[in-house]
Amino acid sequence: MKLLFTTFFFLGVAFAFGQQTATLSCTVTSEDGALIPYGTLQITKAETTAPLYYDIVDGLVTTEALPIGVYTIEITSMGYKTFAETFNLAQDSTQTITLTTDVTQLEGVTVTSLQESMTYTNGVLTVKMEHSVLANLPNTSDVIAKLPGVIVSADKESINVLGKGSPILYLDHQRITIEQLNAIPVSAIEKIELLKSPSAKYEADGNAVLVITLKKDRDSGYQVQLKNSAALQHNFNNYFNSNAYIGFGKLSMQLSLGYNQLDHWESNTSKLTYDQEGFVNEYIALSEGPRMQVPGSVGISYNLNETDYISTQTNFTIHRDNMPISTQTTITANGAETYYDNYTKSKGVRDYITTNLNYYKQLTDKTNLFTGVQYTYKTRDYNNFIYDVTHPNAILLTAENHQKTDAEVFSAKADIEVVFNEKFQWESGLNLYTADTFSESRTLTLEQPDYGYDESTYAGYTTLKGNLKKLSFTAGLRLENNVRNGRYTDTNETVVAVNQTNLFPRVNANFEIDSMNNVSVNYARSIMRPSFSQANNIRVYINEYLDYVNNINLKPALRNELVLEYKHGRAGLYVVYYRNTNGLYYLSNYDADTDKLVTGATNVAKEDGYHVIVMVPFTHKIWESTNYLYGGLVDVTDANAQDMGTSPFFYFYSNNELKFTNNFSVGLSYYYMMKHNEGVRTSNGFSELSITANKKFNEHWSCFLYANDVLNTLEYTQGYTTNGIGSNTTYFTDNHGVGLSVTYTFGELAKKNFKNQNVDEDLDRVK
Structure with a gap:
């Protein structure tokens, strides 16, 4: 009974917070109409203390689906004044925003944000290790065992994906064994992707693909x-x-x-x-x-x-x-x-x-x-x-x-x-x-x-x-x-x-x-x-x-x-x-x-x-x-x-x-x-x-x-x-x-x- 009680508790919590959502898309330009090459969009819900951050690349940025409500946005880019505005996000919205040139020297800032560590898009489950508590587990097989629908055997020598069987394993987009997977230090992993509908690029010997992407070195x-x-x-x-x-x-x-x-x-x-x-x-x-x-x-x-x-x-x-x-x-x-x-x-x-x-x-x-x-x-x-x-x-x-x-x-x-x-x-x-x-x-x-x-x-x-x-x-x-x-x-x-x-x-x-x-x-x-x-x-x-x-x-x-x-x-x-x-x-x-x-x-x-x-x-x-x-x-x-x-x-x-x-x-x-x-x-x-x-x-x-x-x-x-x-x-x-x-x-x-x-x-x- 304690298992069923715990299960239904989580089910109730999950559905209780189901919300209607919308997205915000912005085109960010300078005063002369040129697209801003890079910047940051900060968006904060009125009753929420933790903002979300999105990168602006070549003047374009789109948020994930957000609960409808009143939001405050701030857009920053080096060399421009900060843009701030409060608005009601009631449906999908597209805006064009012009930034004003600012010659003020920028000081160092520290940003605290809540970023989603686990996402599921187009048949791909992605875990970003930098933002996940899973990054602190002692070995990679323990991390894999925490993914939804993934079962690791008691001896940690085989992996099963529900409805798919054993996935093929990749390190930086190429195949590895379970031994090599267990040899990868968790701290060296950038992200883990579970592909449930892999393309023909991946070999036919598998119904699902588990991709480990390592952090890359610097110059x-x-x-x-x-x-x-x-x-x-x-x-x-x-x-x-x-x-x-x-x-x-x-x-x-x-x-x-x-x-x-x-x-x-x-x-x-x-x-x-x-x-x-x-x-x-x-x-x-x-x-x-x-x-x-x-x-x-x-x-x-x-x-x-x-x-x-x-x-x-x-x-x-x-x-x-x-x-x-x-x-x-x-x-x-x-x-x-x-x-x-x-x-x-x-x-x-x-x-x-x-x-x-x-x-x-x-x-x-x-x-x-x-x-x-x-x-x-x-x-x-x-x-x-x-x-x-x-x-x-x-x-x-x-x-x-x-x-x-x-x-x-x-x-x-x-x-x-x-x-x-x-x-x-x-x-x-x-x-x-x-x-x-x-x-x-x-x-x-x-x-x-x-x-x-x-x-x-x-x-x-x-x-x-x-x-x-x-x-x-x-x-x-x-x-x-x-x-x-x-x-x-x-x-x-x-x-x-x-x-x-x-x-x-x-x-x-x-x-x-x-x-x-x-x-x-x-x-x-x-x-x-x-x-x-x-x-x-x-x-x-x-x-x-x-x-x-x-x-x-x-x-x-x-x-x-x-x-x-x-x-x-x-x-x-x-x-x-x-x-x-x-x-x-x-x-x-x-x-x-x-x-x-x-x-x-x-x-x-x-x-x-x-x-x-x-x-x-x-x-x-x-x-x-x-x-x-x-x-x-x-x-x-x-x-x-x-x-x-x-x-x-x-x-x-x-x-x-x-x-x-x-x-x-x-x-x-x-x-x-x-x-x-x-x-x-x-x-x-x-x-x-x-x-x-x-x-x-x-x-x-x-x-x-x-x-x-x-x-x-x-x-x-x-x-x-x-x-x-x-x-x-x-x-x-x-x-x-x-x-x-x-x-x-x-x-x-x-x-x-x-x-x-x-x-x-x-x-x-x-x-």
């Missing part, structure tokens, strides 16, 4: 930032990161090095029932121990002239696990129960490095060329020794489990952008990547043959963007040829041989009814290919009667999606329908060769989704709030799985910030997902309430205090029945706890300048 000077975050959850965790930005005229450098000393905690419980044999396998596992991470990056950019540059960037992570695992298992067979207590000595290595080289050239005033190459290497090596400790006086080594996966990926790309005129723009490009992976897996009783997997993809795309009065559109087509070969290395026997060519259209049309209302329609076809860590023959020991297995025969999942959107001011209504074929679900089966139950990734026949989304943002004095309501129905069908029926789900998200002064703010966020059925799967409800406080003492020192999962309600439970095996699994999270981040910054920098992009568009498959 000269330096700045160093030291940040330490300490968190008390189940155990104590400490995150330390240092960032340095250095500029030498045309040459810019950015350096980052961190050290995370974690006392990791992870737990799950599962019950599998095999009705055919009257067999029940029920266990609870706890993994707890030290985890060391050293993330870092080095970036160099050189400006050849005002427009052209060459750059390189290297990101790496050194990751070491040394965590014992305790597993208690109860086996019921033929009416008799048997208890097992296992202790596992587990050591793991997950090292990752990627490096790229970029070249950007402005061929003409309206034509730009980008080229780049990238190399990535990832290794994942785990050794587990499992002991039977059911009887402490007779401890036995019952199993040895070793898994290793190495992956090397080379990629290259070239993009060209042509601006025909102010109404039409054309983009086109070519991409290629080649991947070579190797995996090995063995236990005391079963040694899997070593497996090699090669994959190459050649892709090209073209996109036309246009603006015809009130109609704007983007129409694109992507062509991808994908070749996959899998073989057992000891016999060189080919077991996977696939050569596929697919077309992926993406079309978006937006019609502006008026300045407050617009309607858009979006269609996209995409594909979700399995990661390299899934498409192999690795087998992981869970207990004596259960293994986790990978699948060399996984097929890519194809998706067709149609989205209708209606936008009124800042609020929006979105209706979505999609169909996935060969979607990936984690299901169970019985392996007669080993006489064990096995669970792992499996293709299902189809998945249909029907979603309705409402976005309700608002501001009131010092209060900024983003509210996100999501209702829908998901129906997954497969011949091997029992139909659990379908029931609608409701998801609610609310993110709130109270900015008392420019140096002190308090935040509160909450989300709730109700229990529902998805055809082959049932999913229990979950929720999380978090509270934050942010204080900046001066230009050098700041601190951030946070409490996550205050109600201790965040856990994920799913159930299904497939091939006669019923499964119900709960994943416990380590979010409940408090933390403190302290940041020290010194140095002085001028203009930002660092430029770099990643080239590999399929990096997230290197897991």
Whole structure:
């Protein structure tokens, strides 16, 4: 009841502040009629103490949709007298304002304002980190988990966007992996964008794109930032990161090095029932121990002239696990129960490095060329020794489990952008990547043959963007040829041989009814290919009667999606329908060769989704709030799985910030997902309430205090029945706890300048 009460409280607050809105557009000129090149518009509601600020560029400025009422505006520009006026904003208004020349010398001023940190426009959710309390969280995965409709797994190794699945990840508009995402220091991020309707410029392997844009270096000077975050959850965790930005005229450098000393905690419980044999396998596992991470990056950019540059960037992570695992298992067979207590000595290595080289050239005033190459290497090596400790006086080594996966990926790309005129723009490009992976897996009783997997993809795309009065559109087509070969290395026997060519259209049309209302329609076809860590023959020991297995025969999942959107001011209504074929679900089966139950990734026949989304943002004095309501129905069908029926789900998200002064703010966020059925799967409800406080003492020192999962309600439970095996699994999270981040910054920098992009568009498959 406390979850529902909290949910309806936020709903009531959100709708209580729904207001009719209008926009203000101004053309600002000098006395001789010339447009003012740059200035600032300050607008303040009569009963509001916090003003809003907008930049005037080339004499033009338009506010966001504002609640109707009486406002005071002030327009300032260097060399001109301040213009001030009070007026009633009752509807959309357009004004022409003339500034008078002023020769008075300007003194330094300090501005305090409430700026919106989270916006949603044309299918793009944008978080500006400079104005968000999220910028103070200890790692990037924690920031991503706070976005509406985004769910990060309990182990923080996978991301899911409601209705979209796993997003593809980009760093400065090019693809990265989840490892590289977690290696990015939060303090280095300028903004995060979630693209729910990406264009054909982005590869077809994804239904949503998550773009991380880094802060850029300046032309000269330096700045160093030291940040330490300490968190008390189940155990104590400490995150330390240092960032340095250095500029030498045309040459810019950015350096980052961190050290995370974690006392990791992870737990799950599962019950599998095999009705055919009257067999029940029920266990609870706890993994707890030290985890060391050293993330870092080095970036160099050189400006050849005002427009052209060459750059390189290297990101790496050194990751070491040394965590014992305790597993208690109860086996019921033929009416008799048997208890097992296992202790596992587990050591793991997950090292990752990627490096790229970029070249950007402005061929003409309206034509730009980008080229780049990238190399990535990832290794994942785990050794587990499992002991039977059911009887402490007779401890036995019952199993040895070793898994290793190495992956090397080379990629290259070239993009060209042509601006025909102010109404039409054309983009086109070519991409290629080649991947070579190797995996090995063995236990005391079963040694899997070593497996090699090669994959190459050649892709090209073209996109036309246009603006015809009130109609704007983007129409694109992507062509991808994908070749996959899998073989057992000891016999060189080919077991996977696939050569596929697919077309992926993406079309978006937006019609502006008026300045407050617009309607858009979006269609996209995409594909979700399995990661390299899934498409192999690795087998992981869970207990004596259960293994986790990978699948060399996984097929890519194809998706067709149609989205209708209606936008009124800042609020929006979105209706979505999609169909996935060969979607990936984690299901169970019985392996007669080993006489064990096995669970792992499996293709299902189809998945249909029907979603309705409402976005309700608002501001009131010092209060900024983003509210996100999501209702829908998901129906997954497969011949091997029992139909659990379908029931609608409701998801609610609310993110709130109270900015008392420019140096002190308090935040509160909450989300709730109700229990529902998805055809082959049932999913229990979950929720999380978090509270934050942010204080900046001066230009050098700041601190951030946070409490996550205050109600201790965040856990994920799913159930299904497939091939006669019923499964119900709960994943416990380590979010409940408090933390403190302290940041020290010194140095002085001028203009930002660092430029770099990643080239590999399929990096997230290197897991």
